Amino acid sequence: MEMIIHLIFVFCYPANNRQKLLPKSPLGGCHSMKILAQVLSAALLLLLSTELLAGPLSEYRSPVAVVLAKDGHWLATANQTSGSVSLVDVASGQVTDELACGTHPSFLQKCLDGQHLVVTDTFGGKVRILEINDGKLLPKATIEVGFEPTGLAVSPDGQTAYVGLVATGEIAQLDLAAGKLVRKLEVGAWPRYLALSPDGSRLAVGCSGESRIAIVDVPTWEVAYTEKLSGGINIGHMQCSADGKYVYFPWMIYRSNPISRDNIRRGWVLGSRIGRVRLDDSEYREAITLDVPGTAVADPLGITMSGDEKRLIVAASGTHELLVYRRADLPWEGIGGPGDLIDPKLMRDPDLFGRIELGGRPMGIAMADDNRTVYVANYLKDNIQVVDIESREIVREIPLGPSISANQIRQGEAVFYDARHSLDQWYSCHSCHYNGGVNSKAMDTWNDGSALTMKTVLPLDNLSKTGPWTWHGWQVDLNDAMHKSFTTTMQGRRASEEEKEAILAYLNTDRFPPNPFRAKDGSLSAAAQRGKRVFESSDANCASCHSGDYFTDGKIHDVGLGADEDQYEGFNTPALVGIYRKVRFLHDARARNLEEVLTDFHSPEEVSGTRALTEEEISDLVSYLKSL
Missing domain, CATH: 1.10.10 (Arc Repressor Mutant, subunit A)
Known part of the structure; x- marks a missing residue:
């Protein structure tokens, strides 16, 4: 293929x-x-x-990551929707080659002699090594790693790579010269992005599913310590300082307060941060706040630093801009900080903090050796933007393919990732429904008629086929649900009919990976087959509610988990497809894993009055649930 x-x-x-x-x-x-x-x-x-070319977004490149040659002669991008890597001659601004590299690539880095690339084929469960030779990309090796490889870090000698396996909460070490998997280590839920210290001894891993940074001691292959990010979600790319003392990263924070206009504007609902964590010793994280009153920052992702370390640069993908900071004078705060709004010191000095409007959806960024030129992978513009961070202007834009007008689905995708549809641009749909899925927090969306009744975020896959909607199932009109999301949850303007139709068209596309807990042919493991029999048995009684193609009967049931504060009685049966992606379970996140769901709060004896399942049955049933 x-x-x-x-x-x-x-x-x-x-x-x-x-x-x-x-x-x-x-x-x-x-x-x-x-x-x-x-x-x-x-x-x-x-x-x-087989519809491999029939994907609605496959005509676009959608670059998400960019790397620059040491001499600055070429750059390369990982293109998500086209499943390719592009090689660009920087001087001419021409794409000299483009190579298919699997499905949904998420990250790439230089490796080996600097004339090779290592790329994560996220949906394919592989890491691919490419050679750059005379302006061409040549496939050299493919390493099977499984379980949604996403972020990468490469050792100083280029021989070893580390990759985060999001679906299993592990990192994998790869021998790039031999093209093989060496070992794995469990680090915590959703290790999307990581960075390696300059001497290769410490690996920082952003575990978004647990709101913490894990620091791995590479020689001993153990987690040395972790640093908590209270309320943290959506940890972005990571950048180590040259002295190996700190790792820098952007993230968002959820503050657990009711959604109201005043709370949003105070930064008491969602906000954006840059943090730094020590690599050499355990010490509480330090951070700065990014949000400007009236024009907040949303969905920060990419981060880089100039070679002289004067500048720290972040791509804010939700508000379509580059944020440029003078690193040495940033007002870092540890315990008790930072505040909810940007430090006034940053607003008074345009050299200390500046914003550069880019449009589209800027994501991965790379810094040139001149300490002022930044290359930006702009997902929605389908190009690389060359930005002078000192003059604060876009110097040029390098297209990665022919100019294509946005179809309805692409328009809906743009709305989904655009924070400017919320009050004062504080957050986007993606901020809570990460890439259309879930995040790691229970949130109060005000969408169920009551305040401070926290609910886990429901995934948006198979949306039109899994009604009614919301945890209580009171919403039976998807258009109305969309309207309430913009006007109540986001406190923004009403979406136009065209925008609602576009975003629903986008959400109805298949944007999720094949289940990594199944064999490549889609078959079940022996344990999952046994678990299927348990699932369908009268003892477990799961299938009486979780039925049909999406494992939901679309009905409301009282399972004994309600609270006096709830506006509605009973709960809508949640679909179970892709449940392996979750890290918090049940409507209020009271269960931290599937085993806890099945043995405590939602056990067969509690819900159906049947017998308790044995340990073997629980294990097999969990294997089956993860395969759905």
């Missing part, structure tokens, strides 16, 4: 350049072209029949 996709990229090249990308044929170049035509014809039929 990879060869088929590569041939399609070859076909897209000008005719006079195709020959050098083809394998040599003993019968000559003309014969190679005939073979190409035959294979490509069959490939297109196969791909169309």
Whole structure:
């Protein structure tokens, strides 16, 4: 299949350049072209029949990460919706090559001799190594790692890589020269991004599912300590200081207060931060607040630092901007801080803090050696923006493909990730429904008619097929639900009919990975097969409510978990598809894992009055639930 996709990229090249990308044929170049035509014809039929090219966003590149050659001659991007890596000649601004590299790549780094790239194929469960040779990308090795590899860090010698496995809460160590997996270590839920100290001895891992930073001692391969980010969600990319003392990262914080206009504007609902944690010793994190009254910052993700460490730069993807700071004079605060709004000191000095409007959705960023030029992977603009952070202007934009008008689904995607639809642009749909899924907190959205009745965020996959909506199931009109999300939960303006239709079209696309707890052919493990029988048994009685394709009957049930403060009685049966992605369970997050759900708060004897399940049955049932 990879060869088929590569041939399609070859076909897209000008005719006079195709020959050098083809394998040599003993019968000559003309014969190679005939073979190409035959294979490509069959490939297109196969791909169309399996809908691998039929994805609604596949016509866009959607870059999410960017790396720059040491000499600045080339840059490379990981393109999420096209499943490719692009190689760009910086001087000419031309894409010299593009190579298919799996499904939903999320991150890339330079490795080995600096003329290789390592890329995470997140939905494919692989890490891929590519060689850069004479302006071309060549596949060199593929390492099976499983369980949604996302962020990467590479050792100073380029020989070793570390990757976060989001679905299992592990990091994996890879030998890049040998092209093999070496070992894994459990670090905590959702280790999306990580960074390695300059000497390679300490690895910082942002565990968004547990609101903490884990510091791994690499030589002993143990978690040395963790630092809590109280209320923290959505930890972004990570950047180590040159002296190896700190790791810097952006994140958002949820403050557990009712959603009201005053609370939002005080920073008491959601806010954005930059933090730093010690790499050499356990010490409470330090942070600064990013949010400006009236024009807050949302969804910070990318981070980099100038080589002289004068500047710290963050990409705020929800508010479409670069944030530029003078690092040495930032007012870091530890215990008891920072405040809920930006320190006035930053507002008084334009050299200490500046904002550069970029548009689109800026994500990964890379810094040039001149300490002033930043390259930005802009997801929605489908380009690389070259930004001068000292003059505060976009110097040029490098397109990664032909200009394509946004279709309805792409328009809906833009709305979903746009914080400017909320009051004073404090947060976007994505801030709570991370990439359309869930976050790690129970939140008070005011969408159920009562204040301070915290609810876990429900995922938005299969949305139109899993009504009614909300935990209490009172919402039976999806258009009205969308309206309330913008006007009540986000306290923003009413979405237009066109915007609502677009965002629903986007949410109805398949944006989630194949289940990593199943075999590659989709089959169940032996334990999951046994668990399926337990799930369907009268003793467990799960299937009496969790039924159908999405494991929900769409009905309201009183399972004994309500509170006096609830406006509605009973709970809507939640769908179980993709439940492995969650780290908090039941409506109020009282259960921290599936075992606790099944043995305590939602056990068969509590809900159905049947018998308690054995330890073996619980284990098998959990295996089955994770496979859904």
